[in-house]
Amino acid sequence: MIEIDNVHKSFGELDVIKGVSLTVNKGEVVSIIGGSGSGKSTLLMCINGLESIKRGSIRVDGTEVHAPGTDLNKLRQKIGIVFQQWNAFPHLTVLENVMLAPRKVLGKSREEAEALAVKQLTHVGLGDKLKVFPGKLSGGQQQRMAIARALAMSPDYMLFDEATSALDPQLVGEVLDTMRLLAEEGMTMVLVTHEIRFARDVSDRVAFFRNGLVHEIGTPDQVIGNPQRPETADFLKSVN
Amino acid sequence: MFSTSLTWNDLQFLLQGAWVTILLTLASIAIGTLMGVVCGLLRALLPRATLPLAWLLDVFRSVPLLIQFVLFNAFKSIAGLNISAFSVACVVLGIYAAAFCTEIVRSGVLSVPLNLRRASRSLGLSYTQDLRYIVLPMATRVAFPGWLNLVLSVMKDTALVMWIGIVELLRASQTIVTRIQEPLLVLCIAGLIYYVMSLVVARLGARLESRWQEND
Numbered sequence: 001m002i003e004i005d006n007v008h009k010s011f012g013e014l015d016v017i018k019g020v021s022l023t024v025n026k027g028e029v030v031s032i033i034g035g036s037g038s039g040k041s042t043l044l045m046c047i048n049g050l051e052s053i054k055r056g057s058i059r060v061d062g063t064e065v066h067a068p069g070t071d072l073n074k075l076r077q078k079i080g081i082v083f084q085q086w087n088a089f090p091h092l093t094v095l096e097n098v099m100l101a102p103r104k105v106l107g108k109s110r111e112e113a114e115a116l117a118v119k120q121l122t123h124v125g126l127g128d129k130l131k132v133f134p135g136k137l138s139g140g141q142q143q144r145m146a147i148a149r150a151l152a153m154s155p156d157y158m159l160f161d162e163a164t165s166a167l168d169p170q171l172v173g174e175v176l177d178t179m180r181l182l183a184e185e186g187m188t189m190v191l192v193t194h195e196i197r198f199a200r201d202v203s204d205r206v207a208f209f210r211n212g213l214v215h216e217i218g219t220p221d222q223v224i225g226n227p228q229r230p231e232t233a234d235f236l237k238s239v240n
Numbered sequence: 241m242f243s244t245s246l247t248w249n250d251l252q253f254l255l256q257g258a259w260v261t262i263l264l265t266l267a268s269i270a271i272g273t274l275m276g277v278v279c280g281l282l283r284a285l286l287p288r289a290t291l292p293l294a295w296l297l298d299v300f301r302s303v304p305l306l307i308q309f310v311l312f313n314a315f316k317s318i319a320g321l322n323i324s325a326f327s328v329a330c331v332v333l334g335i336y337a338a339a340f341c342t343e344i345v346r347s348g349v350l351s352v353p354l355n356l357r358r359a360s361r362s363l364g365l366s367y368t369q370d371l372r373y374i375v376l377p378m379a380t381r382v383a384f385p386g387w388l389n390l391v392l393s394v395m396k397d398t399a400l401v402m403w404i405g406i407v408e409l410l411r412a413s414q415t416i417v418t419r420i421q422e423p424l425l426v427l428c429i430a431g432l433i434y435y436v437m438s439l440v441v442a443r444l445g446a447r448l449e450s451r452w453q454e455n456d
Binding site: 079080 | 359362365
């Protein structure tokens with residue numbers, strides 16, 4: 001369970017998150033929608049400790065993420081994250097990209113890590129690209145590789161930070177399909193996304209962020225189908 | 241119509257000089273690279289704390305090498321250090337190379353996008369694992385052409401050590417010129433030897449680079 005409690009975050013003078021509280025239960029898919037600058041991507045970075053917070057608390061399975069004694073390297077093993085820029089390691093093959101963390105972080109043998117990586121890459125439809133370097137892949141393929149790379153650590157949680165925003169329109173579908181597959185398998189997921197229709201399809205709950213706060217939260221049918229607050233309705237109109 | 245008093249012995253003398261040039265280059269590049277990697281990493285990762293280091297290295301980059309040789313050699317005598325001229329040459333050239341190598345390494349490390357480092361940390365890699373498996377391999381590819389340049393330029397800079405009494409390739413050629421009075425021929429031969437040595441280094445480097453580029 002991810003428990004976010006009254007979190008504040010600022011970059012210098014600029015307050016980006018102004019007191020967000022949100023709980024994500026095991027097995028739940030929560031989508032975060034909202035305009036740019038509303039603090040939604042930053043919140044994801046705070047969940048696995050890539051960004052510090054100013055006030056409040058974030059607990060993952062009871063572990064305080066921002067407490068001084070927390071072993072972040074250990075915590076991050078169970079929180080996979082997929083970025084907008086897919087961030088493939090260009091000097092490693094697709095297979096090596098996925099094998100790296102299981103070998104070096106989990107201490108698996110080469111054979112074990114390779115078997116694991118092949119399984120995950122096949123899962124996302126890249127079973128025939130193992131020996132290829134990421135530079136030779138399309139954006140959609142690189143993003144699916146990034147998903148496989150995160151999944152190879154057998155995370156309990158997956159965070160998606162606008163995973164399809166940097167892709168050509170015709171490549172969005174293949175990445176969304178992979179994400180949908182994960183959701184159906186019961187993965188706990190937090191999605192920051194601009195794909196409203198997709199969010200409506202896969203989410204258990206949707207949160208609309210505005211000005212660094214949760215402006216409206218509820219089931220997809222409530223928030224997207226029948227928004228209660230005028231700003232939510234305006235936002236939905238502007239993206240459709 | 242073409243006659244020369246250049247003897248087989250003279251050629252051997254030149255090649256001995258070339259050997260000294262090679263040894264000097266190898267030693268000073270080894271020192272310079274080792275120090276340069278350490279200093280460059282520190283400069284890239286702790287830019288504020290290592291500012292004084294940058295100032296110090298700037299001195300070695302800015303003062304002409306010849307002045308550094310003469311000053312250090314004089315310092316050696318004044319301090320009564322009992323070390324050979326060859327060691328002096330290695331130290332001075334080594335530090336000189338380190339000053340340049342630091343900047344080469346630093347720019348290589350800074351060229352690795354922060355997003356990639358975030359991605360590797362998000363997988364649970366520690367700070368040092370991220371450096372070792374992501375930052376250093378990527379930085380090496382960026383820094384390598386600059387480093388190769390440094391090797392070639394240091395090889396030619398070794399010619400300056402003749403001012404502190406070491407007989408390397410250029411000094412050997414001048415000795416011969418003084419004796420047989422055929423400067424053009426002798427300098428052509430010396431130049432050719434430098435060229436061949438550089439060519440070998442450059443070719444090896446190009447081969448390594450093209451192997452990396454196949455992957456990108």
